[in-house]
Amino acid sequence: MDFTPHDDLAAHRDAARRWGAEHLRPEWVADERLRGDHHHAELHRLLADQGLLAAGWPPEHGGSAVDERFADAVFDEIHDYGLASDGWITTWMVLKTLQRVGTEEQKRAVIPAALRGEVIIALGYTEPGCGSDLAAARTRAVRAGDGWLIDGAKMFTSTADRATHVFLLTRTSAPKHRGLTFFLVPLDAPGVEIQPVHTVGGQRTNATFYSGVRVPDGARVGDVDGGWDVVRIAMVFERGTRNGNHRPGLLDRVVADRPDLLSDPGAAGTLARLRIDEEVARLLTARAEWITRNGGLPGVEGSMAKLYTSEAAQRQHSALLDLLGPEGVLDQRAPDAPVAGEVEFAFRNSLVDTIYGGTSEIMREIVAAGRLGLPRSRPAT
Missing domain, CATH: 1.10.540.10 (Acyl-CoA dehydrogenase/oxidase, N-terminal domain)
Known part of the structure; x- marks a missing residue:
């Protein structure tokens, strides 16, 4: 390659x-x-x-x-x-998952509509109090005639206020990992409520609530109680895509705005290390994308890319703030903000990079087990 x-x-x-x-x-x-x-x-x-x-x-x-x-x-x-382009990124992840595990009807109806821009899909994974433990989901889906009734709540349902559907992880039976099922739920369905949550990064995410939401069985994605297998596929595509808060070109814009940085050996050395970080992140991401484009699932490769890219983005934005000094914390509303306040925005926005899509700790476990052959740190359940 x-x-x-x-x-x-x-x-x-x-x-x-x-x-x-x-x-x-x-x-x-x-x-x-x-x-x-x-x-x-x-x-x-x-x-x-x-x-x-x-x-x-x-x-x-x-x-x-x-x-x-x-x-x-x-x-x-x-x-x-x-x-x-978060709305498209999450939609693309779900469409790629539907290609693998969706029904023929879902592929015919959902994928073309999304490619026409008519369907936008948010991710309904995380729940209040569950953190990154997706298998602890408590949102319930119970049989109701030829369909299902869904009750529960999700947190950090980003772009739900702009989306048409949510890819919703629910619990359909008791076993932790083997009792999960996915549904593609219209966000305009009766019983769905969306409340804004504003973050330190400046992004609006959402809390979403589901009260007696009725969906047909055709909205189910994958087997009943087979949601863990579905989420493993979906997360591979999430981790194998380009990290949303990594900002190629930001280094060039900072140097163009503050060319004096290159005359300082210490600052120039820092910029060189950040450039190396960018290139390594690009190569790791390109490998994961190459595997996806050729029909594969970049499990370990996607985790490697996500881990390195997200941590590199945080290193870059923190270092650039240090190099710019007090002016670096000026936002876009300040007329004298370096690079129109982009460094300040990028720094706040990247705080969650190492959490979204799985924490760095989880990524390291996947790489350790899948690439280095090390034993799992905890027994599989």
Whole structure:
């Protein structure tokens, strides 16, 4: 595997830059940060209308003729511009999971609609008091005729206020790991309530509540009591995607804004180490994406990428704040904020990087067992 940017990809990067110059608007970034939304509806509609969401997907699932490499370059450009696309990232994770474990009806109905921008899916995993222990889920789903009734609560259901559906982990029987079942629940269903939760990173996430929510059995994803197998697949795709808070290009913008940093040997050394971090993170992520694109599941590779990239992002943003000094904590509303306040925003936003998608401790256990062959630190259940 060779992840060197070859000349045949340079054309896509140049085309993506031209696309960004034509379509991306600075007010979208400011609006997204001030409102705390990590999903911009106008941008999402644009990507859908131009077939960029559907790039690389098979025609039978609504795929477009857009070159997947160009679409990848466009998403890089969007990310580098300072815009998030969390709504699409979580939707993509669920669509990839449906490809593996969904019914034919779900594949025909949900995937094409999502690629057209009509369906956006949030993740309903974490519960109050359960932390990262997904197997401790208490949200109940019980049989009710030919469907199910769901009662419970989820925490950190990000983009639920913008989404159409939630990929909901529920408990359908008593055993901890073998009593879980997934459902794709419409967020406009009677009995669903969404309450905002504003975070120190500036993002709006949500608490969601489910009171007697009725869904048909066709909304079930995977086998009854087979949710643990489904979540293991879904988490592989989550960890194998690009970390949402890692900001390629931020180093260049800081140096362009403060070129005097390069004249200080200590500061220059720090910037060099951060650049190495960026390159290692890029290579690890590229390997996980390559495995996914070729039909594999990057289990250990995705965990390696998630672990390194999330910790590298925190190191980078903390170090840049130190280099910028007191001015570094100015946000975008301050006229003299370095890099328009992006470093301050990135630092706050990256605080949760090592928690989302599994903590660093869990990632280290997966790598230790799956790649190094070390024994598990606790017995499997």
